[in-house]
Amino acid sequence: ARAAGLRPVPVPVDCEGVRPDLLAAAFRATGARVFVCQPLFQNPTGTVLSPARRPEVVRIAREAGAFVIEDDFARLLAHDDAGPLPAPLAADDPDGVVVHSRSLTKAASPSLRVGALAARGPALERLRSIQVVDSFFVPRPLQEAALELVGSPAWARHLRAVSAELGARRTAMTAALRTALPGLGLPHVPSGGGYLWLTLPGSEAGTDESAMVQEALRAGVAVAPGRPYFSAEPPAPHIRLSFASVAGPPEITEGVRRLRTAWEDTPAALIPTRA
Numbered sequence: 666a667r668a669a670g671l672r673p674v675p676v677p678v679d680c681e682g683v684r685p686d687l688l689a690a691a692f693r694a695t696g697a698r699v700f701v702c703q704p705l706f707q708n709p710t711g712t713v714l715s716p717a718r719r720p721e722v723v724r725i726a727r728e729a730g731a732f733v734i735e736d737d738f739a740r741l742l743a744h745d746d747a748g749p750l751p752a753p754l755a756a757d758d759p760d761g762v763v764v765h766s767r768s769l770t771k772a773a774s775p776s777l778r779v780g781a782l783a784a785r786g787p788a789l790e791r792l793r794s795i796q797v798v799d800s801f802f803v804p805r806p807l808q809e810a811a812l813e814l815v816g817s818p819a820w821a822r823h824l825r826a827v828s829a830e831l832g833a834r835r836t837a838m839t840a841a842l843r844t845a846l847p848g849l850g851l852p853h854v855p856s857g858g859g860y861l862w863l864t865l866p867g868s869e870a871g872t873d874e875s876a877m878v879q880e881a882l883r884a885g886v887a888v889a890p891g892r893p894y895f896s897a898e899p900p901a902p903h904i905r906l907s908f909a910s911v912a913g914p915p916e917i918t919e920g921v922r923r924l925r926t927a928w929e930d931t932p933a934a935l936i937p938t939r940a
Contacts, residue, residue, distance in 0.1 A: 673896040676700075678707060680853055682714030685721040692729035699732050704754055706739035709862045709894050709905040711855025716751065723754060726762050732788060733763045739858045741772035741824060744832035747856040753783075761786025769811055771859075771909075772827060779803055779811040830913075831859055837914035838906065841921035846928060859909025862891075865902040873932060874902035880927035886920050 667673065674695050676688050683702055691697065702722070704714035714722065726733045735754045743750055755765035761784060768780035784792055814820055838861060839854055850864030865874060878890045881904075891903025906924075911917055 675896045678710060678712055680712060682707065682712050682718055683722060685718055685725055688722065689725045689729075692725065692731060697729075697731060699734060700726055701734040701736065703736045703738065705737060705750065706742065706855055706857035708739070708858065709860055709889075709891070709903075711853055711858050711860065711862060713751070713857075714754075719751065719754060720757065723758055723762055727760060731762075733758075735763050735765045737765060737767040738771060740767060741769075741827070742831060742859060743828055743857040744835060744855075745825075745828045746832055747828075750857075755783050755785075758785070761788050764788050764792075769815070772824065773811075773814060777807070777811060777814075779807060831857075831909070833914060834859075834908040834911065834917060835861070837917045838908045838921065841918045845921050845925040849928075859907055861906045861908070863904050863906060865904065874904065877902075877904060877927065877931045880930045881924055884923040884927040884930075886923045886927065888924070 672695075674691050674697055676683055676691050678684065682704060688700065692700075700722075702714075704719065704722075706713060723733060733754060737753055740750065740753075753763075753765050755763040763784075765783040766780060769777050770780070782792060835855070839851065842849065842851060842861070842863075848866070851861060852864060853862065855861070865877065874890050874892060878888055881888045889905040889907070891905060892899060894903070894905070908917055911920065
């Protein structure tokens with residue numbers, strides 16, 4: 666966004682998703698005309714926008730004369746215990762406030778760079794005018810391959826397998842963390858996506874987020890620092906753990922064991938343990 670000359674404005678989320686009161690305040694304070702959100706399994710927290718807040722978000726954007734860009738990247742990454750998923754925000758938006766986007770990339774293959782946009786009204790006309798909807802800049806053979814994939818009976822089986830595997834990996838990682846690192850904050854256990862969002866003890870405890878990331882890498886575990894996920898000063902140090910690309914639960918357990926070693930080696934880290 667900054668590279669395009671735009672100024673990102675953070676809007677806090679909690680366990681029910683983005684806070685509508687703070688979204689309205691951000692629109693009033695900045696005059697922003699676009700709100701980008703991930704209502705389903707938000708990255709990195711994994712939260713889902715609550716039913717009560719969904720119409721509020723659309724209403725607030727409409728009253729501000731703004732568009733909502735709904736990044737529905739994780740809809741095909743729900744875990745097997747997720748239950749029925751809420752419809753996209755765009756499904757309840759007759760006025761064309763919401764532009765809905767989704768992709769096959771994460772559920773199928775990183776090389777299958779095929780996505781979709783859904784829009785109504787002026788937003789759709791604008792997209793058509795720049796030929797994004799008509800061509801999508803995707804080679805026809807790739808589009809035909811995507812159509813063949815999602816039209817095959819194997820596609821539904823694949824999605825069920827992905828759902829079960831992601832759920833098993835999440836369960837393995839949360840169990841390993843609660844055993845090896847019970848003092849690290851895990852405010853939300855998601856039912857979709859491929860990541861967990863951990864809160865480290867705050868700066869008053871002397872925790873250095875970047876040092877933790879470096880120690881983890883030396884221990885053979887790649888974790889993402891939390892700082893890049895904030896466009897303003899973060900309230901506390903965080904790390905993001907991914908379980909999407911590991912081989913399975915045994916590797917997750919070993920990875921968390923190494924993460925504890927990294928935590929013990931992090932300067933000024935306070936080691937939380939069970940009695």
